[in-house]
Amino acid sequence: MSRNLKWSLLLILFLTAVALIYLAPSVIGELPGFLGRILPRDKIHLGLDLQGGMHLVLEVQGQKAVESYVERVRGDLKEDLKRKRIFVPRLERVNGDQLYLEVFGGREEFDEYIKNNYPILEEVSTQDQGKYQKIIFRIDEKQADYLRRYAVEQALETIRNRVDQFGVAEPDISPQGSDRILIQLPGVKDPQRAIRLIGRTALLEFKIVDEEHSLQEALKGKVPEGDVIMYQRREDPETGRVSRVPFLLEKKTLMTGEVLKDAQVRFDDFNQPYVALEFDPRGEKMFDRITAQNVKKKLAIILDENVYSAPIIQERISGGRAQITGAFTMEEARDLAIVLRAGALPAPVKILENRSVGPSLGKDLIDKGLKSIIIGGILVVVFMVIYYKVSGAIADSALILNLIFIMGALAGLRATLTLPGIAGIILTIGMAVDANVLIFERIREELRLGKTPRAAIDGGYSKAFLTIMDANITTLIAAVVLFQFGTGPVKGFAVTLSIGILASLFTALFVSRVIFQVLLARHMLKQLSI
Amino acid sequence: MEFIKPGTKIDFLGIRRFAFGFSGLVIAASIISIILHGGLNYGIDFAGGTLVQVKFSQPTQVEAIKENLASIGLDRSLVQRFGERGENEYLIRVEKSVSDLGGLSGQIEATLREAYGKDGVEVRRTEMVGPKVGEDLRKKGILAIVYALIGILIYITWRFESFIFALGAVVALAHDVMITVGAFSIANKEFTLPIVAAILTIIGYSLNDTIVVYDRIRENRRRMRRESFAKVINASINETLSRTLLTSFTTLIVVVVLFIYGGGVIHDFAFALMVGVLVGTYSSIFVASPIILTWQQRK
Numbered sequence: 064m065s066r067n068l069k070w071s072l073l074l075i076l077f078l079t080a081v082a083l084i085y086l087a088p089s090v091i092g093e094l095p096g097f098l099g100r101i102l103p104r105d106k107i108h109l110g111l112d113l114q115g116g117m118h119l120v121l122e123v124q125g126q127k128a129v130e131s132y133v134e135r136v137r138g139d140l141k142e143d144l145k146r147k148r149i150f151v152p153r154l155e156r157v158n159g160d161q162l163y164l165e166v167f168g169g170r171e172e173f174d175e176y177i178k179n180n181y182p183i184l185e186e187v188s189t190q191d192q193g194k195y196q197k198i199i200f201r202i203d204e205k206q207a208d209y210l211r212r213y214a215v216e217q218a219l220e221t222i223r224n225r226v227d228q229f230g231v232a233e234p235d236i237s238p239q240g241s242d243r244i245l246i247q248l249p250g251v252k253d254p255q256r257a258i259r260l261i262g263r264t265a266l267l268e269f270k271i272v273d274e275e276h277s278l279q280e281a282l283k284g285k286v287p288e289g290d291v292i293m294y295q296r297r298e299d300p301e302t303g304r305v306s307r308v309p310f311l312l313e314k315k316t317l318m319t320g321e322v323l324k325d326a327q328v329r330f331d332d333f334n335q336p337y338v339a340l341e342f343d344p345r346g347e348k349m350f351d352r353i354t355a356q357n358v359k360k361k362l363a364i365i366l367d368e369n370v371y372s373a374p375i376i377q378e379r380i381s382g383g384r385a386q387i388t389g390a391f392t393m394e395e396a397r398d399l400a401i402v403l404r405a406g407a408l409p410a411p412v413k414i415l416e417n418r419s420v421g422p423s424l425g426k427d428l429i430d431k432g433l434k435s436i437i438i439g440g441i442l443v444v445v446f447m448v449i450y451y452k453v454s455g456a457i458a459d460s461a462l463i464l465n466l467i468f469i470m471g472a473l474a475g476l477r478a479t480l481t482l483p484g485i486a487g488i489i490l491t492i493g494m495a496v497d498a499n500v501l502i503f504e505r506i507r508e509e510l511r512l513g514k515t516p517r518a519a520i521d522g523g524y525s526k527a528f529l530t531i532m533d534a535n536i537t538t539l540i541a542a543v544v545l546f547q548f549g550t551g552p553v554k555g556f557a558v559t560l561s562i563g564i565l566a567s568l569f570t571a572l573f574v575s576r577v578i579f580q581v582l583l584a585r586h587m588l589k590q591l592s593i
Numbered sequence: 594m595e596f597i598k599p600g601t602k603i604d605f606l607g608i609r610r611f612a613f614g615f616s617g618l619v620i621a622a623s624i625i626s627i628i629l630h631g632g633l634n635y636g637i638d639f640a641g642g643t644l645v646q647v648k649f650s651q652p653t654q655v656e657a658i659k660e661n662l663a664s665i666g667l668d669r670s671l672v673q674r675f676g677e678r679g680e681n682e683y684l685i686r687v688e689k690s691v692s693d694l695g696g697l698s699g700q701i702e703a704t705l706r707e708a709y710g711k712d713g714v715e716v717r718r719t720e721m722v723g724p725k726v727g728e729d730l731r732k733k734g735i736l737a738i739v740y741a742l743i744g745i746l747i748y749i750t751w752r753f754e755s756f757i758f759a760l761g762a763v764v765a766l767a768h769d770v771m772i773t774v775g776a777f778s779i780a781n782k783e784f785t786l787p788i789v790a791a792i793l794t795i796i797g798y799s800l801n802d803t804i805v806v807y808d809r810i811r812e813n814r815r816r817m818r819r820e821s822f823a824k825v826i827n828a829s830i831n832e833t834l835s836r837t838l839l840t841s842f843t844t845l846i847v848v849v850v851l852f853i854y855g856g857g858v859i860h861d862f863a864f865a866l867m868v869g870v871l872v873g874t875y876s877s878i879f880v881a882s883p884i885i886l887t888w889q890q891r892k
Contacts, residue, residue, distance in 0.1 A: 415722075419719045439850035449594060489850070493844035493847040494801070497843070534801040538797030541793045544741040547740075548734070
């Protein structure tokens with residue numbers, strides 16, 4: 064055997080060993096003791112479609128963040144103008160993110176004030192009504208843009224926090240495009256619950272209940288200036304009927320969940336779970352002041368526009384603690400504590416895409432996929448032996464090696480195996496023998512020209528080489544495009560197809576040839592069986 | 594063993610008008626089918642909507658499921674059996690997609706649980722795709738196919754130093770794509786994301802065959818300088834015929850196995866590949882090379 068051939072054989076053996084080592088954890092589980100510590104332990108990573116789990120695409124409604132910012136500016140501006148004695152009887156938010164003002168008296172003072180104190184406001188239009196002027200402002204586009212981007216970043220961070228606390232192994236949470244968030248949660252058993260946990264805004268607000276005005280009048284449409292009606296959703300635990308109880312609240316939000324330090328599930332004397340809140344130093348001061356100023360009034364605790372409870376403030380509360388009660392189940396209380404700890408989303412989110420697969424389905428699919436691989440593989444292997452005899456068997460060993468390489472590469476590169484990915488492997492079986500078929504047909508042609516086996520093999524391989532490269536590179540182009548455009552499962556298909564092409568190039572062009580050469584060198588092939 | 598004996602000389606070019614006519618007819622049938630069906634039958638990936646795959650522990654009927662869904666106003670939903678009869682699995686598809694947190698799938702699940710008991714029904718898969726995402730995916734799918742074709746056009750032009758070869762290959766590929774899509778329309782199967790993946794695979798695969806023939810043409814052109822271009826092409830197709838058919842055969846074996854054993858989701862994917870492999874083999878023999886000759890003669 065020539066030295067060259069020996070090195071080639073060694074290379075093949077080495078690569079096979081590496082592939083097998085990477086493959087071992089997926090086939091026989093974790094290796095014991097010493098071996099387990101030094102060798103790779105990663106199993107082939109299964110896609111969500113095979114192991115079960117949830118794939119979510121959310122859209123952060125950044126515009127809502129802009130709108131609530133404008134609402135805050137409106138509140139600030141109103142108080143500032145009052146203090147400055149600039150007479151502006153009407154100041155409202157209109158068209159979502161614009162401010163409408165009616166300014167009496169001199170414009171100069173007003174304009175000067177806005178320019179110096181609210182540089183982010185841009186004038187959209189002015190209508191002179193003689194006595195007064197109607198002005199519409201909006202915030203400048205740069206600031207709005209910043210708010211929208213910040214909302215996505217913040218939402219990403221918050222959702223990561225929530226998922227971490229929820230406890231999901233290997234979650235993948237990443238931004239997609241300018242305003243979308245992709246969330247992949249493997250192994251989630253209750254997708255509905257996960258969605259509620261991830262997608263809820265969790266904006267916690269404290270407002271004072273207005274008991275000076277009549278709720279009945281307000282419900283008829285005469286909501287007093289500065290007030291708002293909000294509802295408490297109550298569910299009868301026995302009949303499951305939902306009722307809505309109205310509350311008349313002062314519009315002004317005294318405090319939000321921003322000042323929370325911690326939220327924990329606790330149990331009351333009747334073993335009912337509730338959520339205990341603890342404020343940070345700033346929140347502690349605020350809460351202290353609010354309770355001091357509003358003794359004997361009711362303080363409404365509102366989460367996402369739903370009134371949870373409205374207890375009477377018996378006395379000033381200075382410890383920086385509060386609680387949310389309600390007829391919670393343990394699960395609800397736990398999830399509520401998580402979202403409060405992780406903080407509110409800066410803007411509501413919308414679900415654009417949601418795919419959930421239960422674990423049992425994935426197992427079925429893997430079983431069917433493996434069955435197809437085995438049956439398809441056996442049929443192809445048998446056919447090759449019948450058609451090309453010994454040479455067919457050589458191609459078959461290259462094919463089996465090819466499968467080992469693909470699986471090893473999948474494990475080693477931590478690529479994700481998806482259902483279309485399994486199909487890709489099966490397809491590779493069919494196409495991998497193609498290169499060998501090309502070569503064998505060439506060898507047959509060479510033999511017909513009267514060449515010796517050695518010369519025929521050399522001729523066959525070298526003439527088929529370029530053709531095989533061309534054919535596979537074009538398939539690779541298609542696979543790369545697929546990878547660029549695909550999502551999830553389709554991407555997995557592109558990966559296995561690409562790995563399959565590269566592996567089959569190696570096994571068909573190199574491995575099968577080395578086997579031929581070894582047989583020739585040992586004089587086992589006087590007559591080519593092809 | 595040999596299926597195609599060496600020295601086989603079939604006059605593929607002689608029947609090229611017939612072949613072109615045949616292809617034209619099939620493509621026309623595809624287009625007509627698509628028009629008659631009012632466009633492609635998009636799955637929820639592209640059309641948007643909600644899909645729920647449920648497995649019942651006891652046998653049930655499509656009608657019974659529909660009746661239960663009618664109570665939550667989903668009487669217009671599409672219910673079909675999925676997989677084999679004994680598995681009691683059904684797909685429920687609703688055109689609506691709901692982007693709020695409760696979701697439609699949750700309602701469907703609750704309704705079915707109420708009707709069939711808590712353990713009587715298992716939700717195995719739910720998918721909700723909003724209209725915006727559906728449109729995005731549709732655009733991406735078309736772009737992917739177009740980009741793949743352009744990439745291939747460039748590569749072949751470079752490798753064969755001839756734009757006409759590249760054009761011939763791409764026409765053959767477009768031919769394969771159209772017929773495969775048409776087959777989906779005629780069989781009234783849903784067009785989903787994995788099907789786009791299948792089509793891209795077909796593009797890569799059918800090109801394999803075409804390139805093998807082209808390579809032979811390039812080689813034979815040097816060898817058979819005296820012969821006419823038509824003869825060179827015919828000889829090249831004949832010489833590679835054995836390989837073309839063999840490879841298609843082995844690929845077809847595994848694709849058919851996938852079609853039979855792969856199960857629900859893979860079923861349509863394998864169907865696309867089956868059609869694609871057959872059409873791709875046909876086109877690399879009867880379309881890709883003959884069309885080059887036709888263009889050459891026009892010049």
